[in-house]
Amino acid sequence: MDKKTSECQVIVVTSGKGGVGKTTTVANVSTALARMGYRVVVMDLDIGLKKLDLILGLENRVIYDIVQVIEGECTLRQALVKDKRFPELYLLPAAQTRNKDEITPEQVKQLCDQMRPEFDFVFIDCPAGIEQGFRNAIAAADRALVVTNPEVSAVRDADRIIGMLESAGFQDIKLIVNRIRPDMVRHGDMLSIEDLLEHLCIDLIGVVPEDKSVVVSTNRGEPIILNNRSTAALAFNNIARRITGEQVEFPTFEEDSFWNRLKGLGRNLFSTR
Amino acid sequence: MLDFIKKIYMRDDTSSRNQANNRLRVVLTHDRLNLNANTLNTLKEEIIAVISKHLDIDGTPEVRLITEGRNTALDISIPIKGR
Ligand SMILES: Nc1ncnc2c1ncn2[C@@H]1O[C@H](COP(=O)(O)OP(=O)(O)OP(=O)(O)O)[C@@H](O)[C@H]1O
Numbered sequence: 001m002d003k004k005t006s007e008c009q010v011i012v013v014t015s016g017k018g019g020v021g022k023t024t025t026v027a028n029v030s031t032a033l034a035r036m037g038y039r040v041v042v043m044d045l046d047i048g049l050k051k052l053d054l055i056l057g058l059e060n061r062v063i064y065d066i067v068q069v070i071e072g073e074c075t076l077r078q079a080l081v082k083d084k085r086f087p088e089l090y091l092l093p094a095a096q097t098r099n100k101d102e103i104t105p106e107q108v109k110q111l112c113d114q115m116r117p118e119f120d121f122v123f124i125d126c127p128a129g130i131e132q133g134f135r136n137a138i139a140a141a142d143r144a145l146v147v148t149n150p151e152v153s154a155v156r157d158a159d160r161i162i163g164m165l166e167s168a169g170f171q172d173i174k175l176i177v178n179r180i181r182p183d184m185v186r187h188g189d190m191l192s193i194e195d196l197l198e199h200l201c202i203d204l205i206g207v208v209p210e211d212k213s214v215v216v217s218t219n220r221g222e223p224i225i226l227n228n229r230s231t232a233a234l235a236f237n238n239i240a241r242r243i244t245g246e247q248v249e250f251p252t253f254e255e256d257s258f259w260n261r262l263k264g265l266g267r268n269l270f271s272t273r
Numbered sequence: 274m275l276d277f278i279k280k281i282y283m284r285d286d287t288s289s290r291n292q293a294n295n296r297l298r299v300v301l302t303h304d305r306l307n308l309n310a311n312t313l314n315t316l317k318e319e320i321i322a323v324i325s326k327h328l329d330i331d332g333t334p335e336v337r338l339i340t341e342g343r344n345t346a347l348d349i350s351i352p353i354k355g356r
């Protein structure tokens with residue numbers, strides 16, 4: 001199938017703090033876009049600690065990795081792993097036994113330029129931290145998605161990352177709040193979406209609730225968006241739609257109605273399928 | 274009834290959500306300016322000292338950071354004694 005859009009978008013998913021849900025976001029949003037018919041490649045830049053292949057369930061198909069492409073041991077085409085479910089989705093795996101410092105921002109840019117004509121979206125899974133791996137991951141990106149959790153240390157790191165992205169010239173930085181628990185917000189035990197927006201002052205593109213089925217789908221190596229009943233699945237699907245420019249209403253952040261609205265939206269979306 | 278209880282809950286300044294918000298306000302302002310609480314205090318004392326060399330200060334001077342969006346300003350308010 002041909003590309004759906006003329007311009008390819010390179011999108012980095014980053015956070016500063018580790019373990020907030022970057023890889024889960026990349027796997028699900030890219031799968032959702034591929035399901036809509038876009039041509040998508042996900043690039044794992046968490047070199048030395050790769051996980052994207054596992055979350056996508058593609059670990060047994062990986063032959064080459066990004067460092068081998070850069071060092072000329074194989075071609076880009078040879079290294080790209082085709083997804084099991086969606087023929088428009090590809091993974092460019094990270095190297096497991098290498099070091100983040102072995103590649104440079106310039107090399108990442110060149111790789112992305114090679115992929116732009118062929119794909120609608122290139123997603124970059126950024127490693128935690130603010131060092132070389134972060135600089136490599138943002139070098140080629142046109143826009144950035146910052147993932148955070150409603151928790152002080154994650155918000156602090158998100159703020160730092162937003163500042164660094166702004167200094168690097170990024171105009172399009174959007175926030176994803178992952179692992180929110182509306183029941184805890186309601187009881188005054190967790191920061192709310194409004195709280196986070198007040199602190200971070202950037203636009204919101206997604207709110208993903210804490211959802212046990214994320215762990216289950218990770219165990220199975222199947223992106224959660226393939227599970228119609230999960231609230232996280234709906235949230236990731238909505239992020240994908242917003243990335244394409246579609247206006248998808250957010251549930252009101254009035255804590256009391258949040259959960260119900262989310263459920264209501266879910267029913268509508270899935271019953272029209 | 275439930276709503277009533279909730280309202281009391283939310284107004285509670287000691288809820289961990291409120292505490293998190295208060296701590297974040299301070300820490301993000303300091304992070305963005307690469308400033309710590311100590312430097313801010315020193316700055317405050319020095320500003321007041323400079324002013325009081327030339328003018329008589331009346332009441333309580335205030336030197337504080339105010340934040341709007343991702344921007345911060347130093348807000349100095351020093352009441353001066355007139356004749
Ligand atoms: N919405 C969610 N509900 C429940 N569990 C979640 C959710 N999002 C992520 N997790 C779990 O949190 C853990 C970390 O997620 P993930 O690997 O995506 O984070 P990361 O930011 O990529 O981490 P790292 O910085 O190590 O690369 C995983 O075990 C994942 O299953």
Ligand SMILES: [Mg+2]
Binds near residue numbers: 022126
């Ligand atoms: Mg990760």
